[in-house]
Amino acid sequence: MNPAGEIPALPAILTVVLLVSGAVVTLIGSFGLLRLPSFYERVHAPTLGTTLGTACIVSASIIYFSALGNRLVLHELLIIVLVTVTTPISLMVLVRAARLRDGAEDDEISSHKERNKHL
Amino acid sequence: MSIMLAWSITAAQILLGCAMACAAIRILWGPRAQDRVVGFDSLYVNAMLLLLAFGIRTGSTLYFEAALIIALLGFVSTVALAKFLLRGEVIE
Numbered sequence: 001m002n003p004a005g006e007i008p009a010l011p012a013i014l015t016v017v018l019l020v021s022g023a024v025v026t027l028i029g030s031f032g033l034l035r036l037p038s039f040y041e042r043v044h045a046p047t048l049g050t051t052l053g054t055a056c057i058v059s060a061s062i063i064y065f066s067a068l069g070n071r072l073v074l075h076e077l078l079i080i081v082l083v084t085v086t087t088p089i090s091l092m093v094l095v096r097a098a099r100l101r102d103g104a105e106d107d108e109i110s111s112h113k114e115r116n117k118h119l
Numbered sequence: 120m121s122i123m124l125a126w127s128i129t130a131a132q133i134l135l136g137c138a139m140a141c142a143a144i145r146i147l148w149g150p151r152a153q154d155r156v157v158g159f160d161s162l163y164v165n166a167m168l169l170l171l172a173f174g175i176r177t178g179s180t181l182y183f184e185a186a187l188i189i190a191l192l193g194f195v196s197t198v199a200l201a202k203f204l205l206r207g208e209v210i211e
């Protein structure tokens with residue numbers, strides 16, 4: 001239940017604020033993923049968690065471990081860099097795939113209607 | 120101070136668990152395949168953040184390495200799924 005070590009008050013307060021606000025922002029993003037009506041709107045919502053939420057929680061982790069070890073611990077920055085670089089790539093490929101699939105479906109529907117008109 | 124930190128870590132873990140539940144419901148409901156892939160993308164990012172919160176709770180850096188691996192493999196699998204939806208095959 002208890003965290004591993006005792007850290008001073010100021011880093012502890014910063015850790016608490018950043019951790020909880022990052023979790024709240026991530027929850028808002030995931031809730032948007034659940035509630036928004038169309039796919040192209042839904043794609044935007046989780047990026048709240050992958051940018052601001054990740055930045056807040058990773059900053060909390062950096063501050064906590066730096067205060068715990070009395071030295072600067074920066075290896076968590078790797079996660080920020082990785083997530084910030086990779087999320088736009090994966091979502092761009094995904095939206096291109098979705099547009100292709102929607103376009104293919106529309107073509108199919110219109111050609112189907114065309115055929116029915118001839119009949 | 121330590122008690123406040125412990126409770127805030129618990130609160131953050133509960134909130135991230137709710138976020139993972141939202142993403143899981145989107146995976147189950149998702150009317151089409153791309154909705155499920157977006158839900159999966161959000162699910163692994165939330166799991167990574169949950170692991171970081173576990174790392175703060177236990178004070179060990181092992182969880183950081185697990186979170187890094189989740190981020191890497193999650194990106195690769197999302198791109199592979201999106202490529203499959205785009206072309207019908209992953210490696211051409």
